[in-house]
Structures are given as C-alpha cells and as structure tokens.
Amino acid sequence: MQRHGGIFVPEFIDVGAKDGSSKLVPFGRNIDRAVEMMSRSRYPFLIAKRHEPVDVSYNFEPHDFVMFDWMSIAVEVDWFREKGNTDKMMAFASDLYGSMEAASGRVRHEKHEQRMNRVEGYVGETFVSSPVEMGPKRHLPGLYWANILGPEYVDMWGRRLLLKAPCHRVDELSDGGMILYLSESPLDAGTAQYRQAKARLLRYLGPEAFDGRREPKFRTKGRWRKKRDARPLVETGGVREDVFADEPPLDTR
Numbered sequence: 001m002q003r004h005g006g007i008f009v010p011e012f013i014d015v016g017a018k019d020g021s022s023k024l025v026p027f028g029r030n031i032d033r034a035v036e037m038m039s040r041s042r043y044p045f046l047i048a049k050r051h052e053p054v055d056v057s058y059n060f061e062p063h064d065f066v067m068f069d070w071m072s073i074a075v076e077v078d079w080f081r082e083k084g085n086t087d088k089m090m091a092f093a094s095d096l097y098g099s100m101e102a103a104s105g106r107v108r109h110e111k112h113e114q115r116m117n118r119v120e121g122y123v124g125e126t127f128v129s130s131p132v133e134m135g136p137k138r139h140l141p142g143l144y145w146a147n148i149l150g151p152e153y154v155d156m157w158g159r160r161l162l163l164k165a166p167c168h169r170v171d172e173l174s175d176g177g178m179i180l181y182l183s184e185s186p187l188d189a190g191t192a193q194y195r196q197a198k199a200r201l202l203r204y205l206g207p208e209a210f211d212g213r214r215e216p217k218f219r220t221k222g223r224w225r226k227k228r229d230a231r232p233l234v235e236t237g238g239v240r241e242d243v244f245a246d247e248p249p250l251d252t253r
Helices: 031-038 077-081 085-100 151-157 159-163 186-190 192-205
Strands: 012-014 024-026 046-050 056-061 070-075 104-107 118-123 126-131 146-149 169-172 178-181
Touching: 012 031, 031 046, 070 077, 070 085, 077 085, 077 186, 085 104, 085 146, 146 151, 151 159, 159 169, 159 178, 186 192
Parallel strands: none
Antiparallel strands: 012 024, 012 046, 046 056, 056 070, 104 146, 118 126, 146 178, 169 178
16 A cells, blocks of 8 residues: 555554544554554454545455455545546556455446445435345455456456456456456446446356356465355354364364
8 A cells, every 4th residue: 555655545544432433543653553453363454544635445354254354445536537546546456456365356436336245325425235145145246347356257257258358458467367347437337338338248247156156266275365254153152263274164063
C-alpha cells in the first residue's frame, strides 16, 4: 500500500473504544499496531479510513476458522473520473493480488453491480446486502468490471477458453492467473451496453462457477496456506481445528 501511495495508504485506523464505538488513530504513527491487529491469533481484523482527496474505506478480515481471508477497499466513485486513476487502481489491485496470492478478486461499481450470492441494493441512502445460500460458500460471487482469476480458475475453465472470452480485454498475470475486463471503465456499469456485455460473458463461462455447482481445485501447498474450513466448535467438542494442517481433522463424534 505504501509503495503505491496516494489513496491506497490509509489516514486512520480504527482501534475501537472500550465501549465498542469507533476510535480512529493516525495510521502513519500506528503501523506496528495495525500489523498487530491483523496478526492476532484470535479474531484478527483491521478497519481503516481516508478522507482526502476522496473518501476511502479499507477492511481486512483474516480468519483462523475458514479457508479464505478477504479484504476490500471502497473508493468514492468520482475518483475514477480523473484520467489515469483507473490504471492506478488496476496496478494496485494486480500488485495486491500477487502479494496475497489470492484465488480471485474483483473491481466493481457497487451501485450498479450486485453480487450473485447476495441480494443487494439501496434502501433510501442505505446500502443493504443479504446472503443467498445457493451452494458451497466458495463459489465466485458474480461477474464485474474487472474479474481477477487465480491459476486455479484458469485451470478450471482452460486458458484457451478464457483468452477467447467475449469481453473488452483479457490480461495474463505472471502467476498464471488472468484478468477479464468487461469495458474500458468501471463507470460504464450503469449502461445497457455494459449489462449486455456481462450477460454475454456469463453465458460464455456458464453459471455453474457462480452458483456453487462448479469449483476449482484450490492451491493448498505450503505451510502458510489453509487447507479447509474448520468445523463448528459444537461439532468438535470445543476444540478449534487447525485450518493449516495437512491431515484432515479427526472425527470427534
């Protein structure tokens, strides 16, 4: 984040007040604290914010009980209207994807691009998002302006099929992954032409990877890579299973 600078570096992190409310402290003077919050053995997380030159929110949520961690960065839409900023975002997103060795990622216009595994929309000025259980939790949540697919998804669909995908552009990544772009800019997302392009790409790829019927073989090699979700504590007698362990968990029933 610091390497890219600008809006990609938070101004504040939320360390939380004792009463549970928000308590913001400067990020630059509390980087070690931010690292500590993300490295806790139980319930690690980090919430950060920026207000200049535009509003930006950052959410990092690693887990010790599910296979996949996630992070999100929300940027005020007007920032993308300035020439060159979309390229800056994709340079940052590609770098972040590579650093995290992520399975997938996406860049979307939140107002116009809803997730397929959630019912989303605005109620007045409030954005509401409710889950829809369609299948395994690890399915892709939808198609968006930029769709970052890790090597496992490239293997699942096939490199040749993805290179010929009916979309605006396909970029190949150094780790074997790919990025599929639906248009020139995420600001196009509210247009009829964009919606048609998304529907065309969904027909080409098929709905199975987006509703839980099709799933790749995820990368699990390496001591630091998670291998599975942990079972609920009520099923293990209160023992938290090691999601990094090579061996499957013992059946404690």
